[in-house]
Amino acid sequence: MTFTTINTERYAHCIAASRRVRWDIDRDVIRTRRFDFSRPFLPEGLSRVGRLEFLPPAERVRLSQVQGRTYANMFGLVERFIGIQMLSCSRHHWFGDQVALEALVRFTDEELKHQELFRRIERLTAEGMAPGYEFVPTANAVASEVLEASTWAVLALACHIELFTQVHYRESIDPDGGLSELYKDVFLFHWKEESQHAILDELEWERENARLTPKERDAAVDDLIALVGAIDGILHQQAVADAHYFVNTAPNAFTPGEATRIEAGLLDAYRWQYIVSGVHAPRFRQTLFAMTTRDQQQRIQAAIAALVA
Template sequence: MTMTTNRTEQYAKCIAASRRIRWDIDRDVIRGREFDFSRRFLPDGLSRIRRLAFLAPAEQLRLSQIQGRTYANMFGLVERFIAIKMLELSRDHWYGDQVALEALVRFTDEELKHQELFRRIELLAGKGMPAGYQFLPTANAVAAQVLQASTWAVLALTCHIELFTQAHYRHSLEADEEISELYRDVFLFHWKEESQHALLDELEWERENGRLSHAERDRGVDDLIGLVAAVDAIVRQQASADADYFASTCGRALTAQEAAEVAAGLLHAYRWQYIVSGVQEPRFARALALMVTAEQMKRIQAALQPLMG
């Protein structure tokens, strides 16, 4: 069996899974429901709220919901550039592997649906939470910044995102029956399609990697390091905004020390959610290690080290 035939079969498996698990936002996910604001959104495995032991249970609940609102918005944000990149990559298959083309077109269609889902979730969250919440990064500005990087780097970041999405659902969201049922269902259905997307990410990343010279791949590593820094800038900005929103809506005046600890706790949680958990995901680590040299890996690890604490 040739490598091309093997890849075609892998693309075909993704198409078959896409057809089998296809879902609708209203019929399958929302089903006329609204959020239960007596329950948390994010489990502690993701929110890390228990590190803030001075917060009362009601305050921890509120902070979980703020984090959960941002978590949904973050996925709506990144899926903008992912959809654009996959549509761009489909061009490589226009006159070639039509199975691969269909797989990437389906991927793009599903990412557009996910963006709509998260726009709907933001509206539902806003109905039950106090005014003043702000999600500061904008999807088009972030997409424009990310897509300036090399395709190799964008695919590396995309694979990282798709894989930590799965890990978060399997290890935290799925097992926690105390969180809002609607919130968990949003990420159940999201996870079902992202499982196939991660396979396509790996196929396209491997394909791109095979086309590059050492010098081109080395530039890709630099671009990936730059993209991680850009993600960290986003999470630092949003952690600060969410800390301010919590302080203004938690029902009491926080001391300066408490406010600082909330801000630091949110930054820690967001770095874990959007950077560290993906870096530590074994599947991503294996894929990256197969594509870079030992020296390139050391550069990546050195760039990540300040964020890992």
């Protein structure tokens, strides 16, 4: 049993899954529907709006919708650099394993489709929400910055993201029967294709890890820590923007103290969604710990603890 043979089988499994679950944005997901703005978009397990006990029920629903809009935009953002990274990884298979090459080409094609899906979702959410919402980061600028890091670090971040999409859907979105039906379907279909993407992230991350020296891997760990810090900076900016939008479009005024708590609550929720939930995912921890030393693991954990303290 060789490493190459095992990988080929797993790449082939991803191709088979890709063919089986392949979906179309209009035919399968949107189907001429619109969002139900009487219902929340994100479940409590992700939005954490219940911690803001002073919000009346209607405002909790509205805040979940603001978060849901940002949640979709964030996926459109990160899938820009993930798709580019995977396209770059495919060159290592051009003159080698054609099964692996096909799997990565399919991966990239699906990520492009997901970006278009989330652009469509932004337009649909804008139809039913008050004007003034702003998604602060731009996909190309973030992708350009992220891709300056080592390949190992970018693949680690990609694996982290695509594993937490699995956790979010299975543990929070799928069990909640009260969400807007269209919003829930968006992430059902997203989850179907992200399931094999997470496997491919792992495979490419492991392949990249195998070629690094201990010194190169140690530097890559620093890159990963820096990337998580950069993501946290984006979350800070978006929490401020979303809190400002939510407060300014509210039917009734909030006190300064309540506005501060809304902003802090959004940042807490966003850190949970995009950093902590993925780090806690057993599969991510298992993969990361298999590649790193105890000292490197402690550095990563300390950096994340400092962010979310």
